[in-house]
Amino acid sequence: MHLPSFASCATLAVGLLSVFSAVGLTNAADKKIRELKALSLEPPYVDEGFRPLHWDYGGDVVIDTYSHVRLASDASSRQGHIWSNSMLPTDTWKVEFEFKIHGKGSYLYGDGLAFWAAKERSTGGPVFGNRDYFTGLGIFFDTYANSKHTYSFPIITAMVGDGRTPYDAAGDGEKNSKGRCHAMIRNTRKESARAMVTYLKGKFLEVRVMTEKDKWVDCFTVNDITLPSGLYLGFSAHTGEISDNHDLLWVKSETMDSKSAESMRHGSGAAQPTFAGQATGSVLGFWFKLMVVGAICGMVFMGYRAYAAKQNEKF
16 A cells, blocks of 8 residues: 655655635735735836826926926926826825935025825915915925924924915925924935835834935824815925925835724835734744644544555555
């Protein structure tokens, strides 16, 4: 009687484990996270007819199809904006983007760029190249101080607009600030910077920034926040008498379930943040499946041995 060898059992285990893992990981990824293509942006930024893909551009925007969208150039009185044609999800989203603020100025430069999740779109204005009295969220990457403060510039600050309250330009947004932090976002060591904005309706808004390679830093978190629905994603920038280049390199937008969003909160600072719940579940699932397959293979092997022993007793 031919008994199954250890090698054959191992082969069976590996095969079954591969199938289980592939199915399990695919299903987990599908359930937990989904990229929003219409809210993402990457080179060449336009189609074959040089028409914008999923976005509208306005103002003094200049597109370099190889590397960046320049929202405002290093010249006085420039402003530009870019807005999605699609709305952000109402409940949960994450937007990560890379940008570069740079110029010739050593001491005087400005003014900065803004991230928007707002109802109004494609309208230029005085708030970092966008209209004032906006409805929704504005996050301002401010490189020039209009007044004296006890903290250093550049700063990143957030405001939730109700459509009736103006931006506090004289105070650099301090009066309406929901959260802020200092970050060296201009002429960084890695030349460009990244920001990540994560929102979970009714729970939190978290802003993180990377100014050094592979090192995410927590900027601020706003708890118990609910933004209005029907928000478009946008970016804008402007210059006044002083100036800088304000470049947007790429944008990646995603939506996810609430558990995954919660697990991302206060991440470890890795270059590519992962969902803690997903990573832990995958590792535990791997070992559990390995144990199950091993147990089945062991029972089959022991069963064959018992059967063979009985057959030998007959002879």
